[in-house]
Amino acid sequence: MNAIDTMLQHRSIREFSEQPIEKEILDKILAAACNGSTMGGMQLFSIIVTQDKAMMEKMAPAHFNQPIATNAPLILTFCADFHRFGIGRHEGGAFPAYQWAVTDALIAAQNACVAAESLGLGLCWLGTITYNVPQFIEALQLPEHVMPVACIPMGYPKHNNTPLTPKLPVGALIHQETYHDYSDSDINRAYETMEQADNNVKMVADNHFANLAEDYVLRRYKKEDNEFFSQVLKDSMNKQGF
Numbered sequence: 001m002n003a004i005d006t007m008l009q010h011r012s013i014r015e016f017s018e019q020p021i022e023k024e025i026l027d028k029i030l031a032a033a034c035n036g037s038t039m040g041g042m043q044l045f046s047i048i049v050t051q052d053k054a055m056m057e058k059m060a061p062a063h064f065n066q067p068i069a070t071n072a073p074l075i076l077t078f079c080a081d082f083h084r085f086g087i088g089r090h091e092g093g094a095f096p097a098y099q100w101a102v103t104d105a106l107i108a109a110q111n112a113c114v115a116a117e118s119l120g121l122g123l124c125w126l127g128t129i130t131y132n133v134p135q136f137i138e139a140l141q142l143p144e145h146v147m148p149v150a151c152i153p154m155g156y157p158k159h160n161n162t163p164l165t166p167k168l169p170v171g172a173l174i175h176q177e178t179y180h181d182y183s184d185s186d187i188n189r190a191y192e193t194m195e196q197a198d199n200n201v202k203m204v205a206d207n208h209f210a211n212l213a214e215d216y217v218l219r220r221y222k223k224e225d226n227e228f229f230s231q232v233l234k235d236s237m238n239k240q241g242f
């Protein structure tokens, strides 16, 4: 599949077949991940390959025991990494600018995703890597100036009929020349398809919310949780020297 078809066919996969990932396939995915654009040519990221189930089990609680944290044959964890760049070859060390390293790590991660999906694999990002950061730093033995930023279990899909996830219409995300703010009716139109998706209708009804936004803000991504995990992230950044 070409790159655009691959991207338009993307859907998160959370259940995998028994088929192992061949070494040549993994090597291709990693090569694609490592060949993206990168800040100043510095390649400020590292990728940790997890295939050992014991390691997956160890990290599972920090992923809130989501089944995909242990049921995939492979997990790639992308780290912002100023450690490698800062050691050995020059005096003083580089200033560890987090924003550049995160950008590089996310470019590498999405490159890996497109490569993997183009080769028939399925995957699902695990945002929990940005929640319980200290546990991942410890489990993955990350040194100073290295932070986990993306975690992507992958494998061959168990089912071949996983539906596409409803998304906002492209036009709702695009602004010509300058940002054009949204009116209430723009917002309602933009979210119409997502509001009407069967699973979202059920979720909103089951939780007695007025709309999908309430479900997100009051249940899934609550203010107090976001504040708490943002603080954990800030503390971890400081501890890692960023």
Ligand SMILES: Cc1cc2nc3c(=O)[nH]c(=O)nc-3n(C[C@H](O)[C@H](O)[C@H](O)COP(=O)(O)O)c2cc1C
Binding pocket: 010, 011, 012, 013, 014, 066, 124, 125, 126, 127, 128, 164, 165
């Ligand atoms: C940063 C990030 C974190 C995510 N974290 C999780 C997660 O912890 N668990 C999960 O099941 N899906 C997770 N996802 C997958 C999203 O739920 C999914 O991408 C989104 O609903 C759109 O669906 P699609 O990927 O099928 O198009 C995450 C996606 C991203 C980009």
